[in-house]
Amino acid sequence: MHLTLEFGGGLELLLENSTKVHKVEVPPQDGENMVTMKGLLSWVKANLIKERPEMFVKGDSVRPGVLALINDCDWELCGGLDAELEEKDVVVFISTLHGG
Amino acid sequence: MDSSSADGARLPPSRAGSRLCVRCGERKAALKRPKTLEQVSPICRECFYVVFEDEIHQTIVDNTLFKAGERVAIGASGGKDSTVLAYVLSELNRRHNYGLDLFLLSVDEGITGYRDDSLETVKRNEIQYGLPLKIVSYKDLYGWTMDDIVKAIGLKNNCTFCGVFRRQALDRGAALLKADKIVTGHNADDIAETVLLNILRGDIARLSRCTFITTGEDGPIPRCKPFKYTYEKEIVIYPLYEISHISVCIYSPNAYRGFAREFIKDLERMRPRAILDIIKSGENFRISTTTRMPEQGTCERCGYISSQKLCKACVLLDGLNRGLPKLGIGRTKAGPGADGDGKQRAKGSERNTSSLQGKHGNFDF
Numbered sequence A: 001m002h003l004t005l006e007f008g009g010g011l012e013l014l015l016e017n018s019t020k021v022h023k024v025e026v027p028p029q030d031g032e033n034m035v036t037m038k039g040l041l042s043w044v045k046a047n048l049i050k051e052r053p054e055m056f057v058k059g060d061s062v063r064p065g066v067l068a069l070i071n072d073c074d075w076e077l078c079g080g081l082d083a084e085l086e087e088k089d090v091v092v093f094i095s096t097l098h099g100g
Numbered sequence B: 001m002d003s004s005s006a007d008g009a010r011l012p013p014s015r016a017g018s019r020l021c022v023r024c025g026e027r028k029a030a031l032k033r034p035k036t037l038e039q040v041s042p043i044c045r046e047c048f049y050v051v052f053e054d055e056i057h058q059t060i061v062d063n064t065l066f067k068a069g070e071r072v073a074i075g076a077s078g079g080k081d082s083t084v085l086a087y088v089l090s091e092l093n094r095r096h097n098y099g100l101d102l103f104l105l106s107v108d109e110g111i112t113g114y115r116d117d118s119l120e121t122v123k124r125n126e127i128q129y130g131l132p133l134k135i136v137s138y139k140d141l142y143g144w145t146m147d148d149i150v151k152a153i154g155l156k157n158n159c160t161f162c163g164v165f166r167r168q169a170l171d172r173g174a175a176l177l178k179a180d181k182i183v184t185g186h187n188a189d190d191i192a193e194t195v196l197l198n199i200l201r202g203d204i205a206r207l208s209r210c211t212f213i214t215t216g217e218d219g220p221i222p223r224c225k226p227f228k229y230t231y232e233k234e235i236v237i238y239p240l241y242e243i244s245h246i247s248v249c250i251y252s253p254n255a256y257r258g259f260a261r262e263f264i265k266d267l268e269r270m271r272p273r274a275i276l277d278i279i280k281s282g283e284n285f286r287i288s289t290t291t292r293m294p295e296q297g298t299c300e301r302c303g304y305i306s307s308q309k310l311c312k313a314c315v316l317l318d319g320l321n322r323g324l325p326k327l328g329i330g331r332t333k334a335g336p337g338a339d340g341d342g343k344q345r346a347k348g349s350e351r352n353t354s355s356l357q358g359k360h361g362n363f364d365f
């Protein structure tokens, strides 16, 4: 599935070259035929995060204080971890934990 | 409105934007707001701008934060909070005719590279929002840049200097620019966190002060926090929707707050009201009249508010200027000053030490 991922608020510093925007191809999880936010998070952790994953995830969710938006919509309104992603969705992760 | 808005409803995962805004009932909801009695949620983008700005206007009106004709310094760090504050305040000032003379006030600590981005942001804000910008440097105010200080003391203790000097810098800069008031971007999360930290430290004096929306009314320049009830989550989302670009620095000078911050975010996830509840409980603490409170005097050397003979900054400067930079770090030991730092506003004043003071290290708010 083609997705566009954007990282901000300092999260980009955890990624290679501090790149903010990533166009990625994310495979469905084992035994499923779709990509959920939960699956995306573990994929991001395994494939994109280069350092300090604890700044991004906690348990199987994002660290509290990290906002996620799916196509500019609060992920909490889209089903949270169970939200099903669709082709060409834009997912934004932004940390509120730095700076003021 | 569909029935899925109840928390935890067992429905197929709802796709982005499948619910309607409860305010306008027309557009797709984009944001879940913290559940409080007054707040409508979920809400669409367009309604979010309106409600976000209205709530801040309401806070300003309800607490009479400003009087027409006042000259107000917006403490501008280039971070998200102060950038959003500058934008919203200049909008509200126009829209509701507050009659305020607003300007941006930034502090340049003199850390090579550190402020480059944020000063760029502030300069951009100056143009975008049409607000005059004044930058005061540590070098101007204290005779030392942070780089010089780090050279003298090493990296370990520089947060102490940064915190103390930063707070005073805003006051001194504002005085220099004849401001009547300072506004800062402290948000509800910041204040809830400070309440917790003050409880953990047993710092009764600060606990009772830290929830005030306006502080320092007895001093020369009061400070206020129009974002007192505004959630950080919404301050972060607002510019994504509304203003172009905000740079956020990862090397937060408040890094030491980390653990309490994380705790608050954990609470918020379980119960979004928690942040406002903590502020409420901070407000509701009453100090028994038998507890001795530190009396506020002013620094003998610079006139800044201090419960000691010399304020924290003057003690630290003393150490630096005498080549004993560790002086003033850790326990407060205010001694008679050696040579001054050239920025004196000599204003003699009695001081009072108290049993509460001097035990709490260097944390401030």
Ligand SMILES: [Zn+2]
Pocket: B021, B022, B023, B024, B025, B026, B027, B043, B044, B045, B046, B047, B048
């Ligand atoms: Zn609406």
Ligand SMILES: [Zn+2]
Pocket: B299, B300, B301, B302, B303, B304, B310, B311, B312, B313, B314
């Ligand atoms: Zn002083």
